[in-house]
Every structure is written in C-alpha cells, then in structure tokens.
Amino acid sequence: MSDAVLTEAQRIVMKVPKGPWPVEPNEFGLPDQVGPICFLETWSEAERLPVVEFISWARDAVPQFIGEVARQRDQIRRLERELKAARNEKAGASRG
Template identity: 60%
Template sequence: MPEPLTDEYLKETQRIVAAAPTGPWAVEPNEYGLPDQVGPICYLETWADTQRIPVVEFIAFAREALPRYVGEVARLKDRVRELEVDALQSVTTGVERDDC
C-alpha cells in the first residue's frame, strides 16, 4: 500500500497543477489523423499507433482529473481532522455525538 500523502506533497502537487496551462487539453491529430498534440504538449513520437493513443488520452484526462483528486484528498483530510477533534472532545467530556 502506498504511503499516506503528506500536506506538503499535496501543496506541491497543487502548485504544479496551478502552474500548468488550464484545461481541458484536447488531443489534436496530425495530418494522418493520429494523435500529435495534447493541449500545449507537442511531440515527435516513434511508438506504434496502438500504444500512442492510450498515452495521449491519459495525459489529456489527467489534466482535469489530477486537480479533482487532489482537492478531494484535501477535503477528506480536513474531514478526518474534524472527526478526530470531535472524537477527542467526546472522550475528554464523556459526551457522545450521533450526527455522522
């Protein structure tokens, strides 16, 4: 299982995502109809076409997906902290809450 994401790692990921050109990034074909560019990324590719298409689709999808995943992780980490504080307060005061 991977290591938990630290707050520093999430902040660095957010910084990198924010610095990249905004999306969505479209997959642009070359004159033969094959993927040649994804958003601001243009490249010379030597892979077979069947290998190229999944890679460029992944890049295009990741531009929108990564910020959403990072945001969701940050939201869930905040919620866990809130629940930990609530649990600690319940233990120290002897009061149980039933609002989950």
C-alpha cells in the same frame, strides 16, 4: 500522503495551463498534440492513442483527485478533533 506532498502537487497543478486539453491530430491524422504538449511519440503505435487520451484526461482529473484528498484530510482532522472533545467530555463527566 504528507501535507508537503499535497501542497507541492497543488502548486504544480495550479501552474499548468487550464483544461480541457483536446487531443489534436497531425497532418497524417495521428494524435500528435494534447493541449500545450505536442509532437507526442511512444515506443509503440498501439500505445500512442491510449497515452494521449490519458494525458488529456489527467489534466482535469488530477486536480479533482488532489481536491478530494484535501477535502477528506480536512474532514478526518475535524472528526478527530470532535472525537477527542467527546472523549474528554466523557472522561470529565465520569470523574465528576
């Protein structure tokens, strides 16, 4: 994932209303709304509840995933800098 993609994902997620987004039924008791998204339909009634539950779950999970990617990327860059510095020290010591 490039820095640009990560930054764009963070920007998009920050603009979405805060969660959690509860699943709410319509007047017939069918799941019909998730947070600010309403009138949900799928091609298959058997898929409706899993899709609605995914949307509800994703609202809180996606920001966590983006945060974890950013955290790991920062850690990798820090470790790469430390490794480079250690190699430079070792190379300097062997020349000296």
